[in-house]
Amino acid sequence: MTGVILMSDPRVAAVPVADSGERLVDVRRESELLVDGRRHDSAGDFAKVRRGVLDRLLRAEASLPQGFRLLFVEGYRPPALQRRYFEDYAARLCAAHPEWSAEQLRSAASRYVSPPELAPHSAGAAVDLTLADADGHELDLGTRMNATPEESSGACYTQAGNISEEARRHRDLLGAALSTAGLVNYPTEWWHWSYGDRYWAMATGAECALHGPTEPEP
């Protein structure tokens, strides 16, 4: 797929951050969003995002046609966890492609996990989410959430052609609601959306990112 700017692209790292200082909020406490427990952690970090991100998610949900809900899966990710995800996936790619250079590995890994120093989730600015029906049952968006490009034959790419018509309708519905509310998608992952991070700033032309990586709150 051409035209996709990866998280490892120097244009993303070049975006300056002027952190707004906005607090992380727990979406389970501050909203009626449906929250899935598959990424649950004892500190509840997975359910947190910056306030402005939650406000936009609520706007997006309100704009969905009747019978559709957002299903929130993962928001904030502490930098140490992000580093582990990145290194584990890069090690898997390295085992499969020992001939790749360090730069090739970093770029390929960033199709699926952001390099830790740039990570939108560690800024509390990104959310992995999908659609559910009115009863909270997860809908078909073409792949499982967090399917790698390898296991899904590229069907995890938001604009992939190798998904059913129904999954395409669902992806388009999710995308229309979230982009109208101001979030930006990472084009290699239909479920990953962000607001205020470096990738968002690069994609929207904002002068700087509003949120940089932050350590977990005590």
Ligand SMILES: C[C@@H](N)C(=O)N[C@H](C)C(=O)O
């Ligand atoms: C690992 C996957 N769920 C994810 O969040 N990927 C993006 C690119 C990230 O790490 O920010």
Ligand SMILES: [Zn+2]
């Ligand atoms: Zn994500």
